[in-house]
Amino acid sequence: MMLRILRATTRDRLRPTVRRLIADVVSDGAGAPLAGAEHVDAAAEDLLSHIGGMAPHVATGMAALTLSFDGYCTGRGAGRRFHELDLETRRACFDAWRKLPGPLKSWTLFYEKMGTFSYWAVVEGARHGHSGATERGGPA
Amino acid sequence: MRTRQTDILIVGSGPGGATSAALLAEAGHDVLVVEEGPDLRVDSAPNYSAQEMSQKYRNHGLNTTFGRTGVTYIEGRCVGGASEINAALYHRPHAETLDAWRREFRIDDFGMQALERYFVEIEEELSVSRRADGLAPNSRTLVDGADKLGWKHGEIERFWRYDKDDGPRGRRQSMSETMVPRTRDAGGRVLPDTKVTRILLKGRRAVAAEAVTTQEGGRREKLRITFNQIIVCGGAVQTPVLLRRSGIKRNVGDALRLHPMVRIAARFSETINDPAYGVPVRQVSEFKPAITLGCSHSSLPHVAMWLGDDVADRGAVLADWGKVGVFYVAVQGEGRGTVRALPMLGEPLVRYDLTDADMGRMGQGLEHLGRLLFESGARELYSPIAGQPSLTRPDQLPALGTLPHGTAVAVSTIHLFSSVPMGEDRNTCAVDSFGKLHGYDNIRVHDASILPTSPGVNPQGTIMAIVRRNTRQMLTAL
Numbered sequence: 133m134m135l136r137i138l139r140a141t142t143r144d145r146l147r148p149t150v151r152r153l154i155a156d157v158v159s160d161g162a163g164a165p166l167a168g169a170e171h172v173d174a175a176a177e178d179l180l181s182h183i184g185g186m187a188p189h190v191a192t193g194m195a196a197l198t199l200s201f202d203g204y205c206t207g208r209g210a211g212r213r214f215h216e217l218d219l220e221t222r223r224a225c226f227d228a229w230r231k232l233p234g235p236l237k238s239w240t241l242f243y244e245k246m247g248t249f250s251y252w253a254v255v256e257g258a259r260h261g262h263s264g265a266t267e268r269g270g271p272a
Numbered sequence: 273m274r275t276r277q278t279d280i281l282i283v284g285s286g287p288g289g290a291t292s293a294a295l296l297a298e299a300g301h302d303v304l305v306v307e308e309g310p311d312l313r314v315d316s317a318p319n320y321s322a323q324e325m326s327q328k329y330r331n332h333g334l335n336t337t338f339g340r341t342g343v344t345y346i347e348g349r350c351v352g353g354a355s356e357i358n359a360a361l362y363h364r365p366h367a368e369t370l371d372a373w374r375r376e377f378r379i380d381d382f383g384m385q386a387l388e389r390y391f392v393e394i395e396e397e398l399s400v401s402r403r404a405d406g407l408a409p410n411s412r413t414l415v416d417g418a419d420k421l422g423w424k425h426g427e428i429e430r431f432w433r434y435d436k437d438d439g440p441r442g443r444r445q446s447m448s449e450t451m452v453p454r455t456r457d458a459g460g461r462v463l464p465d466t467k468v469t470r471i472l473l474k475g476r477r478a479v480a481a482e483a484v485t486t487q488e489g490g491r492r493e494k495l496r497i498t499f500n501q502i503i504v505c506g507g508a509v510q511t512p513v514l515l516r517r518s519g520i521k522r523n524v525g526d527a528l529r530l531h532p533m534v535r536i537a538a539r540f541s542e543t544i545n546d547p548a549y550g551v552p553v554r555q556v557s558e559f560k561p562a563i564t565l566g567c568s569h570s571s572l573p574h575v576a577m578w579l580g581d582d583v584a585d586r587g588a589v590l591a592d593w594g595k596v597g598v599f600y601v602a603v604q605g606e607g608r609g610t611v612r613a614l615p616m617l618g619e620p621l622v623r624y625d626l627t628d629a630d631m632g633r634m635g636q637g638l639e640h641l642g643r644l645l646f647e648s649g650a651r652e653l654y655s656p657i658a659g660q661p662s663l664t665r666p667d668q669l670p671a672l673g674t675l676p677h678g679t680a681v682a683v684s685t686i687h688l689f690s691s692v693p694m695g696e697d698r699n700t701c702a703v704d705s706f707g708k709l710h711g712y713d714n715i716r717v718h719d720a721s722i723l724p725t726s727p728g729v730n731p732q733g734t735i736m737a738i739v740r741r742n743t744r745q746m747l748t749a750l
Contacts (some may be wrong), residue, residue, distance in 0.1 A: 248575045
């Protein structure tokens with residue numbers, strides 16, 4: 133029970149950061165998500181579910197890095213959290229982490245790849261009723 | 273704690289476990305297959321979709337190795353295992369590879385001649401065949417480019433059936449469609465949603481397995497399964513973890529190998545994606561076994577993911593995403609890794625060190641692939657290296673050719689093996705020439721773990737053939 137509460141609390145804490153990270157990696161230069169902002173919430177829930185599905189030690193590391201990133205941005209943004217910052221500062225924060233070594237760089241790669249995948253999977257699902265569809269192994 | 277009893281317990285239902293189960297059940301043995309994942313139809317979710325990742329991939333497909341450059345890897349976690357989620361590709365290995373394994377690891381009665389009958393059986397029983405629905409447009413780009421350069425290429429066969437009831441696209445012949453039903457038809461039992469956590473030992477024998485089964489609604493129940501023989505078939509990561517958790521550690525999880533892979537997206541002036549074709553099956557073999565070039569699955573989410581981070585007009589490119597294909601470079605890795613069970617959690621901790629040569633081969637492969645794609649008419653290549661601009665001319669290709677450690681590039685793999693190597697050399701091998709654990713009377717391993725090193729081709733056909741050979745040998749001994 134305690135573990136479930138802890139997971140739900142962590143998810144609530146991560147949600148605004150994850151949502152904004154996805155919106156940023158799938159946006160044009162002006163910060164508008166390419167296929168519409170309405171898909172970002174569903175993509176964030178999808179990505180949070182994927183993070184929750186990771187092996188416990190990896191999921192814990194991913195959550196800790198995301199919270200640390202938020203803390204780093206709060207320091208840089210005069211007390212405002214990542215999702216409350218303007219686009220320019222958010223991009224500067226993300227770029228700064230991308231240049232750091234080891235797991236921090238891998239963390240930015242994760243959000244770029246999986247954030248993009250989740251968002252476009254939701255877009256695809258909205259258009260066709262499923263995501264990433266191809267041959268299903270059954271009759272066409 | 274509930275108890276169950278069986279003659280032969282098989283842990284895992286992928287190509288190794290399901291093949292062993294079917295052959296043993298059909299020979300009249302009492303077989304129980306325990307599978308950690310759910311029992312789902314082969315078409316319960318579209319291939320390579322987010323739904324499939326949630327349903328059938330271990331940890332949603334988000335596993336990574338630890339090392340200087342991390343490698344993302346995927347494992348099937350459902351009845352049928354990896355055969356339910358992969359491209360269903362089938363290769364016979366090179367005869368020279370099998371000969372080298374026989375010599376270096378001292379494997380008795382082994383080689384292409386010894387395995388020939390098992391390859392033939394697999395090819396018949398799993399309908400190994402070429403595509404009946406023609407060349408996918410993105411495969412055509414690979415063929416055109418290779419032809420212009422005079423490079424060798426070929427179609428890779430798949431376990432895929434084209435009966436008239438299957439429709440024009442045919443039907444995947446994964447384990448849930450073939451060997452699992454055969455197991456059940458022969459009286460074998462399959463228990464999904466059940467994870468074996470430990471094998472209990474008494475001297476040289478395994479006597480029982482502890483497991484946790486998850487009921488509908490998420491309620492968990494402990495289970496104790498007693499048996500006469502146990503065959504562990506959890507794959508190259510889960511098998512060594514289970515053995516090590518059970519106290520079996522000699523040469524277990526010390527020599528993991530894999531085929532590292534990098535991808536690149538390319539835009540053409542005409543549409544090259546037809547999602548109905550699914551995974552393209554052409555490969556360029558000019559640089560095999562060291563380097564293989566091929567096409568990847570290219571749906572909208574995958575194209576978007578592999579576009580890279582420096583695309584001038586991403587919106588326009590994605591609005592016309594049918595013109596963009598995703599292509600891959602797979603290399604025969606030289607690195608080695610370890611698999612350990614984390615204390616308390618019991619989860620695997622996989623370390624793998626890509627060598628400088630591995631990084632060099634991937635870079636070299638990207639350069640070859642880029643050359644081929646430009647030859648076949650690509651207008652723009654989207655570099656997989658973070659921060660690197662896209663390429664529009666062949667003279668820019670050397671920028672792809674250097675991949676030092678620390679480069680922000682996504683390296684992944686779907687082929688892992690060699691973590692419980694097979695052979696009579698007890699200094700390096702964990703199981704004997706037929707998959708029985710050295711030092712134990714009734715524990716066997718029948719999966720990718722026992723391949724001694726990298727086969728340099730898709731390992732699935734090799735695994736199934738060796739498993740058939742080992743199961744037949746086991747039958748003579750029972």
